[in-house]
Amino acid sequence: MMGKIRFFMLSFLIVFFISSSLFAAQGDKDAGKKIYEKKCWWCHGEKGEGNGPAAEFLMPPPRDFTLGVYKYKSSPPGQVARxxxxxxxxxxxxxxxMLGTAMPAWKDVLSEKDRWDLVAYVKSMTDLFQTEKASGEINFGSQVSSSEESIKKGKEAFKKAKCFECHGENGKGDAIKKLKDDWGFRVWPxxxxxxxxFRAGSEPKDIFTRVSVGxxxxxMPSFADPKSENKLTDEERWHVVNYVKSIQDDTKRLKEGEIVVKAKYAEGNLPEDTNAPEWNNASATAYQMVPQIIAKDRFFKPTNDGITVRALFNDKEIAFLLEWDDRTKSIPGDADAEKLAEGEVLEDAVAIQLPVTIPEAMQKPYFGHGDKEMGVNQWYWSSGNATAAKVIDSTGLGSGKARDAAKTDVKGKGEYKAGVWRVILKRSLTTANAKDDLQFEAGKFIPIGFASWDGSNGEKGSKHTMTTWYWVLLEPKAGSKVYTYPAAAIIVLVVGQLWFARGMRKDYEK
Ligand code: HEC
Ligand code: HEC
Structure with a gap:
């Protein structure tokens, strides 16, 4: 029996191997051209120059195939891609x-043969492949499995190889360098x-390949090339891989179905320090930020893609801790920011959007800053005035008015450290001004949205990134009546959110 199964598996593998290499060898570039002209040209351009009609809306831009340079390859340094x-x-x-770049996956859309035909076609867009051929994959040596010791050695190798000069001390990509690729486009470590x-996979073998090949x-250089000034041995590169895997920050990761900021009841005062350990008592939820493309001054090339939110409340106040990775601390006049900025350095900023009243039946105000029936408050913080916040009242796009500082007690405080902004926005739960201010109530789903501006990326006014509406729920303190979320409501919310994310992506790709 085993023999039979093995025989079938073997013949399957042989057929699979022969057929895939057959397609590879035979990739028919004329057939590939036909598919390219249906599926690829609108991003990559008719002649493969990376200048299709959609290209101007994409960051990073679609690859130009005419140089024959492929960024994500596994052949030894100096050789063409396989x-x-x-x-x-x-x-x-x-x-x-968080949800993927513009380069789509085609394996569910195109047959294997079609994809090999495309390989032949894009290769034919340059003469390079007529004269050069890769010798095969790089040498992987023997993989070192992860351990505390290996991670420690990897951290040392990260220093020795000077990875930090581009990727920053903590790997946040925040070193002060303005980098471009061979096509003249801005690239960020x-x-x-x-x-x-990661564009080409985050399995240990993928990372090893990138570090070895560059x-x-x-x-991003090769660290295996004998000519490289910061060459690492095979073993050292596996340690680096284990180190890179160890610094993954899951609090920044979007998890499907996470749509409620659960504010936790705290005994005593709410923390004033953005790094206070009390924040760890609140659960962290990450939300995707997408560029604002609804109102005028649309915006397509964001640098920040997410925000992580924690919330705590006591009997008097509620405080949100907003955290996001930003490679640049953008404050007008800051010398480091000026080195990196696209044009003028503007302020980094963040805002929370809340309805003025808790809507009935889980309704939400109009997405674009509310409407006449359901106005919104925005609590706004910016880096130029990092120990304050202001409130903007709005009843629709373009209607926003900053409120007189005497008529609000929203407080703000922000700190930038090692590629991360942490900002606290705090307010009393109820105010004397119920006409204009949301009055927080425990146990109710309250719509909440977020926006952020990267000042070194020219973001200002309506040019910014934002989330859709989510919900904040003040969880009744322990000991009060047990609270359970209505399951049906949660399902409706999740479906709505997925629909939104897909819609935004489609628009973004157009
Ligand atoms: C919606 C736009 C879009 C479409 C459609 C698209 N691409 Fe891309 N493609 C991109 C972008 C953007 C990149 C570069 C991403 C990056 O550098 O991170 C890219 C990169 C690539 C690369 C470069 C890989 C490397 O290692 O450098 C190849 C190959 C490629 N695309 C092939 C195709 C083919 C073949 C099709 C059609 C079946 C296609 N693309 C359709 C946007 C698109
Ligand atoms: C001179 C600057 C520089 C140095 C030094 C450098 N990198 Fe990079 N690295 C980059 C840039 C730029 C990119 C992104 C390129 C792009 O998006 O086109 C990158 C991308 C990466 C990626 C992402 C791969 C993917 O699939 O998306 C990894 C992983 C990485 N680097 C690890 C390292 C490690 C580990 C070291 C040290 C051993 C290192 N880098 C040294 C500039 C550098």
Whole structure:
């Protein structure tokens, strides 16, 4: 019996192997051209120059195939990409933001043969592949499995190889360097604490490949090349891989179905320090930020893709801790920020949006700053005035008015450290001004949304990133009547949110 199964498996593997290499060898570029002209040109351009009609809305931009340079390849440094590398990206696409970049995965859309035909076609857009061929995959040595010791050695190798000069001391991608790729486009060293944004996979073998080969066409060098000034041995590269895997920050990761900020009851005073340990008592939820493309002055090229929220309340007040990775501390006049900015350095900023009254039956105000029936408050903090906050009252797009500081007790405080902004926004639960201010109540779902501005990326006014509406729920303190979320409500919320995220992505890709 075992023999039979083994025989079938073997013949399956042989057929699979032969057929895939057959397609690889035979990839028909004329057939590939036909598919390209249906599926690829609107991003990559008719002639593969990376300038299709959608290109101007995409960051990073679509690849220009005419140089023959592929960023994510597994052949030794200095050699052209392997067919398998190009096939892999076409099949799997490239994740980029929390939900993926613009380069789609095609394996569910196109047959394997179609994808090999495309490989042949994109390769034919340059003469390079007529004269050069990769010798095979790099040498992987023997993999070192992760352990405390290996991670420690990896951290040392990270220093020795000077990874920090681009990726920052903590791997947040926040070192002060302005980098470009060979096509002249701005590239940011990857934020290594968010492996789900790695373009070509975050398995140990993928990271080992990147560190060994580098990313051709970009400043990310090879650390295996004998000519490299910061060469690492095979073993040292596996330690680096284990170190990179160990700094993953899951509080920044979007988890499907997480749509409620659960504010926790706290005994005593609410923390004033953005790093206070009390914040760990509150659960952290991460939300995706998408560029604002509804109102005028649309915006397509964001640098920040998410925000993590924690909330605590006591008998008097509620405080939110907003945290997001930002490679630049943007304050007008800041010398480091000026080195990195696209144009003028503006302020970094963040805002919370809340309805003026808790809506009945889990309704939400109009997404764009509310409407006449249901107005909103925005609690706004900016880096130029980091120990204050203001309130903006709004009943629709463009109607926002900053409130007289004497008529609000919203307080703000922000701190930037090692590639991360942490901002506290705090207010009393109820105010004397119920006409204009939300009066918080425990046990109720209250709509809440977030927005952020990266001042070094030209973000100002309506050019910013934002979330959809989520909910904040003040969880009744322990000992009061047990509270359970109505299951049906949660399902409706989750479905609505997924629909929104998909819609936004589609618009973004258009
Ligand atoms: C919606 C826009 C879009 C469409 C459609 C699209 N791509 Fe891409 N593609 C991109 C972007 C953007 C990148 C670069 C991403 C990056 O550098 O992080 C890219 C990169 C690539 C790469 C580069 C891999 C490397 O290692 O450098 C290949 C190959 C590729 N695309 C092939 C295709 C093919 C073939 C099709 C059609 C079946 C296609 N793409 C359709 C946006 C698109
Ligand atoms: C000279 C600057 C520089 C140095 C030094 C550098 N990197 Fe990078 N790294 C980059 C840039 C830039 C990118 C992103 C390229 C892009 O998006 O086109 C990158 C991307 C990466 C990625 C993402 C791969 C993917 O699939 O998306 C990893 C992982 C990485 N680097 C690890 C390292 C490690 C580990 C070291 C040290 C051994 C290192 N880098 C040294 C500039 C650098």
């Amino acid at each position: 067919d398998e590398d190009i096939f892999r990206i076409i099949s799997d696409g490239m994740p980029g933001t 990857r934020n290594l604490t968010k492996p789900w944004t 990313i051709p066409g970009t400043p």
